[in-house]
Amino acid sequence: MAKRKLVEIAHARSGDKGDLVNIGLIVRKPEDYPILLREVTADRVKQHFEGVCKGKVERFELPNLGALNFLLHEALDGGGTMALKADPQGKTFSTALLRMEIDVD
Amino acid sequence: MIRIANGQGFWGDSLEAPVDQIRRGPIDYLTLDYLAEVTMSILQKQRTRDPQAGYARDFVDLIARVLPDLKDRRIRVIANAGGINPMGCRDAVLERAARQNLPLKVATVTGDDITDRLDQFLKRGIELKHMDTGEPLSAIRAQVERANVYFGAFPVAEALGLGAEIVITGRVADAALTLAPMIHEFGWKEIDWDKLSAGIVAGHAIECGAQVTGGNCQVDWETIPDLADIGYPIVEAEPDGTFSVTKHAGTGGRVTVASVKEQLLYEIGDPTQYITPDCVADFTTVHLDQAGENRVRFTGIEGRPATNYYKVSISYTAGYKAMGSLVYTWPDAYKKARAADQILRQRLTRLGLRFDEIRTAFLGANGCHEIPTAEPTPEIEPHLPEVVLRVGVRSENRAAVDRFTREIAPLVLNGPPGVSGLGLGRPRVEEIVAFWPALIPKSEVRPEVAIWPSAN
Numbered sequence: 001m002a003k004r005k006l007v008e009i010a011h012a013r014s015g016d017k018g019d020l021v022n023i024g025l026i027v028r029k030p031e032d033y034p035i036l037l038r039e040v041t042a043d044r045v046k047q048h049f050e051g052v053c054k055g056k057v058e059r060f061e062l063p064n065l066g067a068l069n070f071l072l073h074e075a076l077d078g079g080g081t082m083a084l085k086a087d088p089q090g091k092t093f094s095t096a097l098l099r100m101e102i103d104v105d
Numbered sequence: 106m107i108r109i110a111n112g113q114g115f116w117g118d119s120l121e122a123p124v125d126q127i128r129r130g131p132i133d134y135l136t137l138d139y140l141a142e143v144t145m146s147i148l149q150k151q152r153t154r155d156p157q158a159g160y161a162r163d164f165v166d167l168i169a170r171v172l173p174d175l176k177d178r179r180i181r182v183i184a185n186a187g188g189i190n191p192m193g194c195r196d197a198v199l200e201r202a203a204r205q206n207l208p209l210k211v212a213t214v215t216g217d218d219i220t221d222r223l224d225q226f227l228k229r230g231i232e233l234k235h236m237d238t239g240e241p242l243s244a245i246r247a248q249v250e251r252a253n254v255y256f257g258a259f260p261v262a263e264a265l266g267l268g269a270e271i272v273i274t275g276r277v278a279d280a281a282l283t284l285a286p287m288i289h290e291f292g293w294k295e296i297d298w299d300k301l302s303a304g305i306v307a308g309h310a311i312e313c314g315a316q317v318t319g320g321n322c323q324v325d326w327e328t329i330p331d332l333a334d335i336g337y338p339i340v341e342a343e344p345d346g347t348f349s350v351t352k353h354a355g356t357g358g359r360v361t362v363a364s365v366k367e368q369l370l371y372e373i374g375d376p377t378q379y380i381t382p383d384c385v386a387d388f389t390t391v392h393l394d395q396a397g398e399n400r401v402r403f404t405g406i407e408g409r410p411a412t413n414y415y416k417v418s419i420s421y422t423a424g425y426k427a428m429g430s431l432v433y434t435w436p437d438a439y440k441k442a443r444a445a446d447q448i449l450r451q452r453l454t455r456l457g458l459r460f461d462e463i464r465t466a467f468l469g470a471n472g473c474h475e476i477p478t479a480e481p482t483p484e485i486e487p488h489l490p491e492v493v494l495r496v497g498v499r500s501e502n503r504a505a506v507d508r509f510t511r512e513i514a515p516l517v518l519n520g521p522p523g524v525s526g527l528g529l530g531r532p533r534v535e536e537i538v539a540f541w542p543a544l545i546p547k548s549e550v551r552p553e554v555a556i557w558p559s560a561n
Contacts, residue, residue, distance in 0.1 A: 011323040011324040011363065011367065012323060013321070013367040013368070013370055015371050016372070018237055018540065018542065019237070020237070022370075022371075022373060022374065024369070024371065024373070026324075026363070026366045026367065028324070048476060049476055050477055051476070051477065052475050060375055060376050061389075062370075062376050062388060063389070064389055064390065064391060064392060065369065065370070065388075065391065065393070067366060067370055069370055069374075071374060077462070077464065078539075079539075079540075080142070080143070080539070081537050081538055081539055081540070082423060082499070082537060082539050084426060084428065084462060084464035084497030084498070084499055085464065085466065085475075085497075086466040086468060086472045086473050086495055091321075092474060094323060095323070095474070096473075096474035096475075096476050096479065099476070099479060100478075
């Protein structure tokens with residue numbers, strides 16, 4: 001198995017809902033979807049956002065789009081207008097996730 | 106087939122986009138989304154100063170600018186520009202039309218504003234609990250500014266049925282603006298869950314404007330043509346619930362299966378349960394095909410019955426905040442920014458100022474991502490040409506926040522060297538308006554639809 005960065009096989013978009021961030025993660029080639037399913041687990045995402053996401057991480061599968069949707073709870077310091085973060089609407093969580101290192105076949 | 110365009114993804118979006126949607130190709134309906142959550146409070150503040158205000162004035166200027174084109178091309182407009190004063194917005198639009206001697210039928214959808222009924226609800230045991238935390242509204246009742254229900258597409262469709270050329274709403278679910286003309290044109294009923302869900306997915310695809318046509322698009326962004334002239338999205342809808350997303354020929358940007366997927370996943374929760382006032386759409390049933398250049402076809406969409414609740418957005422004041430920034434340059438840019446942060450915090454402590462939160466970000470050195478693996482490595486760090494120190498504070502106490510704003514500029518002369526104040530001046534103290542999402546039984550509120558000039 002070789003190490004690659006997630007950005008090489010997937011693209012993403014993120015946004016906010018209150019204190020929660022959602023990240024849609026989409027595989028570039030359909031044949032790589034099993035890699036996404038295996039490598040990018042809710043636990044790994046929680047670990048990747050250590051110190052940033054203070055609540056749980058949920059993962060939902062959209063096989064029809066070759067995509068996963070992650071919900072990161074308590075990730076925006078209270079959310080929206082309360083947050084003092086540089087990215088109070090969670091727009092760059094997408095690219096932060098794409099930094100993740102994964103094992104590919 | 107009908108063509109439904111989006112010309113505004115939020116209040117503050119491109120002023121030219123709606124004009125281009127009208128003039129650069131065929132459309133039947135133009136939808137415009139002006140109301141972010143925070144917008145209602147801004148409008149409230151404006152109305153406190155001027156009772157005639159409280160709606161999106163940009164919308165009135167837009168209509169005045171394009172009215173002859175709307176008439177010529179028989180394009181109908183649906184906008185949630187009414188904010189907290191839809192009648193005022195309607196009157197302003199009618200006045201501008203009269204000045205051009207153009208007759209115009211304008212409908213309003215109201216009844217979403219439940220601010221004055223909150224105590225009555227609470228007394229009757231409707232607790233309006235926070236959807237995420239479960240806390241009852243009584244916890245912040247005294248700080249509440251406004252409460253608005255999100256209505257669905259049916260009252261908007263009713264307004265179109267009355268012959269409205271322009272429909273102005275208060276709070277309506279964003280995607281419902283797109284679904285409404287489909288209900289009106291195709292005669293869809295409240296129990297057509299699959300078709301309603303298709304309309305909602307179409308609305309979700311285009312409600313953020315150019316985010317589906319190549320804007321903020323991560324996949325192969327460098328190869329997306331002519332973002333300077335990016336085309337905004339258009340839905341081509343069929344009576345059977347299938348549709349395509351496209352844009353006008355000759356505009357920039359790109360509509361591909363990949364760009365559409367990014368937008369479909371934007372700000373959703375459980376994809377099998379996308380809850381709206383009209384239906385619960387299942388995003389795992391969406392099938393996408395590249396049906397041509399800049400054209401993606403949607404089929405197979407399924408949904409389920411709507412719930413018995415409307416979502417309510419309640420805004421309330423939650424203290425004050427301010428943000429200050431300074432930029433530190435090479436050598437030791439990051440080290441100096443961190444030192445300045447420590448010095449600033451020591452001074453705030455010495456002044457006896459108390460904050461609910463002090464938050465520092467080092468822009469240029471993991472200020473946005475903030476995850477451990479994004480930290481500059483020891484090899485890179487000494488070479489960083491500059492790092493922006495950005496410090497924010499939040500407190501119930503306005504005076505403390507105000508005092509903080511005086512402590513940024515002095516650091517240029519009495520802190521670490523090689524620093525610029527970015528020409529920003531003293532930070533501004535902002536009152537925080539926060540949001541409380543809740544649910545209310547649908548039986549408690551009723552949308553009201555009216556048209557001017559009236560039928561008689």
